[in-house]
Structures are given as C-alpha cells and as structure tokens.
C-alpha cells in the first residue's frame with residue numbers, strides 16, 4: 001500500500017492542531033488516574049456519578065460472569081438473547097416509564113441503527129447542528145434528507161417544517177444535553193412543534209441519563225415529557241459507568257427495531273455480565289438523589305468560579321463545562337500546560353466542534369473534592 005497520501009493528511013492534521021494521539025491510562029477510572037505513568041487529576045471523563053469503578057457494579061459483573069459466562073455467542077435474534085438482556089430491558093422500561101426498551105451494544109450503534117430503521121430516502125431528518133456524530137452518521141445511512149437547523153433555534157426549525165409536505169415522514173432529533181457544550185435542548189418547544197407539524201421526536205439522552213430528572217432518568221423526565229417523546233435513546237457508558245445503550249418507547253417500536261435495525265440484528269449480543277452490571281448501575285442511579293445533589297453542587301461551584309475568573313463557559317448548565325478558546329493550537333497548548341501541573345483536561349477541536357470554537361472541555365464528577373476543584377482553579381489562573 002502506498003502510504004504517501006496518508007502521511008500527507010496526517011501532517012496536515014498536525015500543522016492545523018487537530019491531530020489526535022492516544023494516551024494510555026493504567027489505572028481504573030476515577031478523579032485521579034495514572035496517565036502515561038503519572039498520577040493526574042482527571043477532568044475529562046463522562047463518569048459523572050463515579051460508577052465506572054464502583055465496587056457494587058464490579059461485584060455484579062463478576063457474579064454474572066460466574067453464572068452466565070463471558071461471551072454471548074451470537075446475535076440476540078439467533079441464540080444470544082440471554083436472561084440478563086431481557087431483565088435489563090424490563091428495568092429500563094420501568095425506570096423510563098415507557099412500554100418497552102431495547103438494548104444496543106453502544107450509543108454509536110444505537111443511533112446508526114435506529115435512524116435508518118425509521119427513516120428512508122423519502123423522509124427528512126431535522127437535526128440540531130450540534131448533535132452527536134453518531135446521529136449524523138445514522139441519518140446518512142438512512143439515505144433520508146438531512147437538514148441541520150442552527151443550534152437550539154426553534155424559529156429556524158419552524159421555518160423548515162412549514163415548507164415540508166404534511167404527508168412526508170419527518171424526524172426531529174436532538175441531544176438532550178449537548179456533549180461538547182453542556183447545554184440543554186429546548187425540548188418542550190421541540191415537542192410542541194413536532195405535534196403541530198406531525199413529526200416524530202427522537203432524543204439522545206447520553207449525557208442526561210443518571211444526571212438530570214428527579215430520579216435521574218434524563219431531561220425528558222425533568223420536563224415531564226415521557227408521553228410526548230417517541231424515541232428515547234441513551235447510553236449506559238457515561239453516568240451509568242458501564243457500556244452499551246438503550247432505546248425506550250412503545251412495544252411496537254421495540255418489535256420494529258428488532259426486525260429492522262441492522263446494528264441490532266447483525267452484531268453479537270452484548271456480554272450478559274455487562275447487562276447485569278448495568279442493572280446494578282440502574283439501581284444506584286434510581287437511589288442517587290444525594291449523588292445528583294452533590295454533583296450539582298460541584299458543577300455550580302466550578303462554573304461560577306470559572307466565570308468569575310473571566311473564562312467563557314458558553315451556555316453550559318450541566319457537568320460538562322466548556323471553556324471557549326477558539327484557536328485549536330492554543331487549546332492544545334493550554335491542555336498541555338494543565339497536564340504539566342498534574343491536571344488532565346482535554347482540548348476539543350474540529351471536526352468534533354465547529355471551526356473557530358475549539359475549547360477545553362471540563363467535566364465535573366461527584367467524586368471531585370473541594371481540594372480538587374481548587375487545584376484546578378489555581379492551575380487555570382496561570383493560563
């Protein structure tokens with residue numbers, strides 16, 4: 001293989017400040033991790049509730065390995081549909097207050113499996129400009145027309161909807177918490193508009209699940225919209241500290257996806273121990289009022305202090321706190337400076353975020369102590 005053009009592209013990425021290199025973590029996840037042999041404070045992970053290394057979840061996984069083995073052997077529709085998968089789906093449906101739930105192997109696979117099953121080349125998908133890449137990829141796979149409306153701009157969304165034929169199949173899809181901006185979607189307005197223009201609504205609760213809502217089930221719960229959002233997708237890989245994803249909705253939706261969703265059908269079922277571990281995570285989330293209260297306190301405190309120091313934290317209202325830098329090279333330099341001071345904060349650059357909006361993306365977890373936050377703020381002073 002001639003790699004000349006690969007090398008040229010890599011050099012271009014490097015000189016534009018958007019080259020990605022992997023760093024090795026040699027410890028469990030937590031507020032402190034061992035990164036390339038050095039202990040650092042971790043402000044990058046989506047482990048908002050500190051469950052990625054939780055003893056109860058680990059014990060559940062180990063017990064389940066003993067009882068069910070490790071591999072699942074086949075896809076769900078052949079012989080890989082094991083009791084823990086069904087039990088997890090029953091738990092999720094109850095928790096999300098929906099008729100049913102279906103589990104996917106990852107959030108990426110859920111979005112690239114749900115959208116193409118529901119939409120076809122005659123359909124239109126209306127997608128917030130800042131939606132996760134997996135939503136865009138799912139839409140491209142569906143062959144539907146992709147219309148990206150400006151971020152959270154309800155007037156722009158209505159202008160598009162107005163001109164679409166009533167009979168055309170339409171899906172409005174939005175992250176509920178935007179993964180790089182940490183703000184909430186205007187979901188109530190989206191749902192109202194969907195009703196007026198006969199569109200289906202799909203949400204991605206990846207960063208809201210476990211964090212928002214009275215019982216931690218997400219923004220849909222926080223706003224009391226359980227019966228108005230048709231397709232509720234979310235991940236088990238962030239606040240739940242596990243891996244995998246779910247979609248909640250009607251029984252018909254579940255049945256349809258089992259029959260039509262290619263990333264569900266043509267892949268081996270998730271390991272049963274993972275499903276069992278996720279059931280334990282769900283129990284912890286259900287009883288996690290105190291965790292969420294403490295997380296909110298950490299988040300409010302950090303955001304307020306960063307604001308006082310003059311940093312632009314954009315419209316964040318969740319534990320994802322962006323610090324707008326704009327220039328990708330500068331964002332990387334700031335991240336490196338922080339790392340030298342023992343603090344791990346990732347620089348986010350295009351194409352993950354739009355050009356000119358490179359940023360540091362801080363994530364706060366419930367496990368961060370006041371001293372951790374002070375250490376971070378002190379290090380930020382020098383930037």
Ligand SMILES: Cc1ncc(COP(=O)(O)O)c(C=O)c1O
Nearest residue numbers: 106107108132175179206235237
């Ligand atoms: C909004 C959103 N949706 C989907 C995903 C994909 O989920 P997963 O990591 O489980 O594949 C992510 C994160 O990776 C995300 O931030």
